[in-house]
Amino acid sequence: MAETSALRGWRGQLTFVLLALAIITLRLLPLNTVPPGPVVPPDLLLLITLVFVTRRPDYLPVTTIAVIFLLGDLLFQNPPGLEVALVIVLTEAMRRRAARLREAPFWIEWMTVTFGIVLLVFARRAVFALLSVPQPGLSAHLSQMVMTILCYPIAVGIMYFGFGLRRPAAGEVNAMGQRL
Template structure:
């Protein structure tokens, strides 16, 4: 018989795919009216960061890579570049999950903000080196700021509405994830 935590883990993985699919759907809707709008947040990245810091098993590396690669194709970005950077960032956070169990939210938020800024800078450098046409750096920073501002809301939704809470030491030991 399958353990209940395995079933729950696969249900949350499916939920993560559903959340990212909905976010992609709303991003491609033609809702932009006029120029000079504030760019929207990257909800897929915010949910990936929030979930990997709470329950790393819910957001496996392959799933993150596939979802962000699909996003690269949909948004016509260089295929694999943003996906690879997001996988690296998620794996960086996954490696710090053990330390982040007792971390206050403000420190978590500061870590995520530094990572978002780092992602934006490295992405722009890679685009510049390969001489790929890209948007202005100001728009990229505004999108990262909007992602950073929406991150606490994503954490609240994940924690209180979806039940993605931080893993306890006892749970980590029970499923063999203690680090």
């Protein structure tokens, strides 16, 4: 039983890493050379990270999140470490709430994630403003924030039906024998 749980954990982590690398690669490809219009696409990397952390926090250690987001910061020429720090704070807060969200209805999970995304966006803008770093207009950040929030249920559905990512069942244990 423990071997299948450990194998499931490794498979879940590998799934996240492959999806994250695919999203990073797609963002780097010059698929559209026209600047985005009034609607900015959602932050897919943040979306899948939040889905994994709220649904299966045992699949995604903090080091994996840090490495993926640091790679993203370096490749997208963002200030190295800022997004990493903000996302780690958010994901660890979500990880602490994952057990309570397991029995909650989906809309409570969605509102919790929404609150976290809003805090992340405004914390990023506050740090940029404090350091006098040029940043896109508020409307671009708000548009991306709204799109990310609205796409969360779609991401949960895709991860559930496409990759089998579900909430742990009552009484389920991890490889170490600890209850999830």
